[in-house]
Amino acid sequence: MIYNTVFFLNPNSGIPLYVQLQQQIRQRILSGQLAHGAQLPSVRELSAELHINPLTVAKVYQLLEREGFVETKRGTGTYVAHESPGLRMDARRAEIGPAVEQLVAEALHLGLTEKDVQVLLSEKFRQFKSKN
Numbered sequence: 001m002i003y004n005t006v007f008f009l010n011p012n013s014g015i016p017l018y019v020q021l022q023q024q025i026r027q028r029i030l031s032g033q034l035a036h037g038a039q040l041p042s043v044r045e046l047s048a049e050l051h052i053n054p055l056t057v058a059k060v061y062q063l064l065e066r067e068g069f070v071e072t073k074r075g076t077g078t079y080v081a082h083e084s085p086g087l088r089m090d091a092r093r094a095e096i097g098p099a100v101e102q103l104v105a106e107a108l109h110l111g112l113t114e115k116d117v118q119v120l121l122s123e124k125f126r127q128f129k130s131k132n
Helices: 017-031 043-050 054-067 085-109 114-131
Strands: 070-073 077-080
Touching (some): 017 054, 017 085, 043 054, 054 070
Antiparallel strands (some): 070 077
16 A cells, blocks of 8 residues: 555555546545645655656646646646636536445435435434534
């Protein structure tokens, strides 16, 4: 397993390292942990910290740039892009969409109603908020 202060990569998870890193950077941007305008580590720095190929980090940065999450300024580095709050909400919903789809499918399989799931979700939100 590969750790650094910000990212955790698991080479044994079956998920490619670039996908793990891309998801983690995207989630930190969406959650605000990486603020707009924040500079990301250079490709060399991050690849050295995570002990992965620099081409892997470069690929992640390119994919995130295509998605609109980061922007690269030639000669100065890669930064979290400035975007509208509406786009961020769309991205957040897209990020959680697969988990919601799986939840609904499992609920239907178990014979739970929409109301049952809403109650369960409300309880979980309260539990998580009380821990923080």
